[in-house]
Amino acid sequence: MLEDxxxxxxxxxxxxxxxxxxxxxxxxxxxxxxxxxxxxxxARMTAEKAAQYAAHTERLEQRVRVLERIVTEKGIAVSDEIERLRHTPIN
Structure with a gap:
């Protein structure tokens, strides 16, 4: 038995x-x-997502730069214009 x-x-x-x-x-x-x-x-998908986020961030930074330029160049006039728009009736 053990041998088998x-x-x-x-x-x-x-x-x-x-x-x-x-x-x-x-x-x-x-x-x-x-x-x-x-x-x-x-890895390819992650790289594509990173590129999309980078492009989106760049667009947002450009928009912020424009807004900063508008605010610093026009100063108080922007505030007055916003107030005028608040009181203008919407058709």
């Missing part, structure tokens, strides 16, 4: 282990390739 169990274990180790390692390597390689492609796609 030892023979079965030996056969399993001699045949099963190499077969498992050979097929396992292929699966691990495919898994790693898939993961690498996924990370490349995520």
């Amino acid at each position: 169990l030892l023979k079965a274990f030996t056969v399993l180790v001699v045949i099963g282990l190499p077969v498992t390692l050979i097929f396992g390597q292929g699966l691990i390689k495919r898994f790693l390739e898939h993961r690498e492609k996924k990370l490349e796609i995520e």
Whole structure:
């Protein structure tokens, strides 16, 4: 009984282990390739989002610069104009 169990274990180790390692390597390689492609796609998407945010931030900065220029150049006249607009009836 113990000898049969030892023979079965030996056969399993001699045949099963190499077969498992050979097929396992292929699966691990495919898994790693898939993961690498996924990370490349995520990196590309992140870069695109960063570019969009940068462009949006640049547009907002330009608008703030214009508003700052308007306020500093016209000063009190802007305040008066806003007050006039508040009291103007809307048609």
